[in-house]
Amino acid sequence: MGYQSPSALLEAALPDDEQRRLGLMLRARRVADIAARHADAVDRAARFPAEAVAAMRSEGLLGLMIPVEFGGDGATLGETAAVCGVVAQGCSSAAMIFAMHQIKASSLITHGMDSPWHRSFMRRVATEQLLIASATTEAGIGGDLRNSICAIAQDGGLFRLGKDASVISYGPQADAIMVTARRNPDAPSSDQMMAVFAKDQYTLEQTGGWDTLGMRGTCSAGFRFEGAAPVEQILPKPFAEIAAQSMLVHSHLLWGAVWQGIAGAALSRAQAFVRADARRRPDVTPPGALHLAEAVGKLQSLQSTLASALRRYERARRDQDELSSMGFAVAINTVKLVASRTAVEVCQAAMQIAGIQGYRNDGPYSVGRFLRDAMSAPLMISNDRIAGNTATMLLVSRLETDLAG
Numbered sequence: 401m402g403y404q405s406p407s408a409l410l411e412a413a414l415p416d417d418e419q420r421r422l423g424l425m426l427r428a429r430r431v432a433d434i435a436a437r438h439a440d441a442v443d444r445a446a447r448f449p450a451e452a453v454a455a456m457r458s459e460g461l462l463g464l465m466i467p468v469e470f471g472g473d474g475a476t477l478g479e480t481a482a483v484c485g486v487v488a489q490g491c492s493s494a495a496m497i498f499a500m501h502q503i504k505a506s507s508l509i510t511h512g513m514d515s516p517w518h519r520s521f522m523r524r525v526a527t528e529q530l531l532i533a534s535a536t537t538e539a540g541i542g543g544d545l546r547n548s549i550c551a552i553a554q555d556g557g558l559f560r561l562g563k564d565a566s567v568i569s570y571g572p573q574a575d576a577i578m579v580t581a582r583r584n585p586d587a588p589s590s591d592q593m594m595a596v597f598a599k600d601q602y603t604l605e606q607t608g609g610w611d612t613l614g615m616r617g618t619c620s621a622g623f624r625f626e627g628a629a630p631v632e633q634i635l636p637k638p639f640a641e642i643a644a645q646s647m648l649v650h651s652h653l654l655w656g657a658v659w660q661g662i663a664g665a666a667l668s669r670a671q672a673f674v675r676a677d678a679r680r681r682p683d684v685t686p687p688g689a690l691h692l693a694e695a696v697g698k699l700q701s702l703q704s705t706l707a708s709a710l711r712r713y714e715r716a717r718r719d720q721d722e723l724s725s726m727g728f729a730v731a732i733n734t735v736k737l738v739a740s741r742t743a744v745e746v747c748q749a750a751m752q753i754a755g756i757q758g759y760r761n762d763g764p765y766s767v768g769r770f771l772r773d774a775m776s777a778p779l780m781i782s783n784d785r786i787a788g789n790t791a792t793m794l795l796v797s798r799l800e801t802d803l804a805g
Contacts, residue, residue, distance in 0.1 A: 427459040428483040432490030439491035446616035452494035463526030471526035478710040481657035488661025492773035493617025499654040504532040510646035517632040533574035539564040547589040551582035569620040592639035602627030614772030656739035663746035666770035670750035673765040688753035695749035702742040709735045726797035740777035747771040
C-alpha cells in the first residue's frame with residue numbers, strides 16, 4: 401500500500417457520516433480561504449465576489465442541497481448551515497450569496513419534486529453549478545414578500561412576467577432567477593406563484609444602485625425584470641406554501657448561520673488582540689479578557705440557538721402540519737430575531753475589546769467590516785415586521801414554555 405498522509409489515515413478511520421462531514425468542511429474552508437483573500441477588495445469596490453463563487457463551483461458546493469439522484473450532495477439543512485458559517489468567516493457577502501442560492505434551491509427540492517421540468521433543472525444546478533437568484537421583493541409593496549403587484553400573463557403554453565423588483569441580489573451574475581407574482585391578472589395580491597427563469601429567458605434593466613454600509617458584495621440593486629417561459633416552469637405549489645414550508649425557515653436558519661460566522665470571525669480577531677496584549681504583559685490580565693469571555697458566552701448561546709432550531713426543523717419537516725403550525729413559525733421567527741441581534745452585539749463587543757486597533761481598517765485586528773456586515777442582519781426582512789407577525793400569532797397560539805420545544 402502506498403503512502404497515506406496522517407490526515408488521510410484519520411479520515412479513513414472515521415465512520416461514513418463523519419468522513420462526509422469532514423470532507424464537506426474541508427471544501428468549505430478552501431472556499432473560505434479564497435474568499436478571505438479578496439474580501440476587503442470586494443467590500444471596498446462593492447463588487448461581486450467572483451473568486452469566491454468560482455471556488456464554490458470548483459468545489460461543487462452550488463449543488464450542495466440537490467438530491468444525490470440529481471447529481472448533488474443531498475446535504476441536510478444543518479450541513480448547509482455549517483458551510484454558510486465557515487464561508488462567512490472569510491467573506492460575509494460571499495456567504496450570504498451562497499445562503500440565498502441555497503434558499504432558492506430548497507424551494508425547488510421541497511416543492512418541485514413532482515414536476516419533470518423542475519427535476520431536470522435541479523440536475524442542471526448540480527451538474528452545471530448554476531447560481532440562482534431571487535426576485536421576491538417589489539417596488540410599491542414595502543418589502544412584503546407575501547404580496548405582489550405584478551401578475552403572470554399566460555398565453556397558451558407560454559407565460560410572460562414583468563416586475564419592478566426593488567432588489568435582485570447578484571442579478572446580472574446569476575444563471576437563473578426565481579420570481580414571485582400574482583397567479584393571474586385577476587388574482588388578489590396574496591395569491592402568488594413562483595416561477596423559474598433561465599438566463600436566456602429574461603432581461604434585466606437596472607433601476608437602482610447598491611452603495612451600502614455593509615454586505616456590499618451582494619450587489620443587491622433594483623431591476624426591471626422582463627421574462628417569458630413555458631408554463632411548466634411555474635412551481636406547482638402556491639407561494640404561500642413555499643414560503644411557509646421551505647423559504648422562510650431556510651432563510652432564517654441559513655442567514656443566522658452566516659451571521660454567527662461573521663460574529664465568530666470578529667471575535668477571533670478580538671481574541672488575537674487580547675493574546676498579543678497578554679504576551680506583551682505576561683504578569684497582567686489584559687483588560688479585554690473579561691469582555692472576551694462575556695462575548696464568547698453570547699456567541700456560544702447563538703450557536704446553541706441555531707443548533708436547537710436546526711434539530712427542530714429536521715423533526716418538523718416530516719410533519720406538514722407541524723411545519724405549517726403557528727408554534728413552529730413563532731420559534732423560527734424568534735431564532736431570526738435572536739441571531740440578528742446577537743451577531744451585532746458580538747461584533748460590537750469585538751470592537752470594544754480591540755479598541756482603536758479594531759476600529760482601524762488597515763490592521764490585523766480590524767473588525768469594522770464584520771460589524772458593518774452584521775448590522776444588515778436586523779434589516780433583512782425587518783425585525784420590526786417579524787416581531788409584529790410573531791406578536792399577532794402569539795395572540796392565538798399556545799406559548800411554548802418547556803425545554804422540549
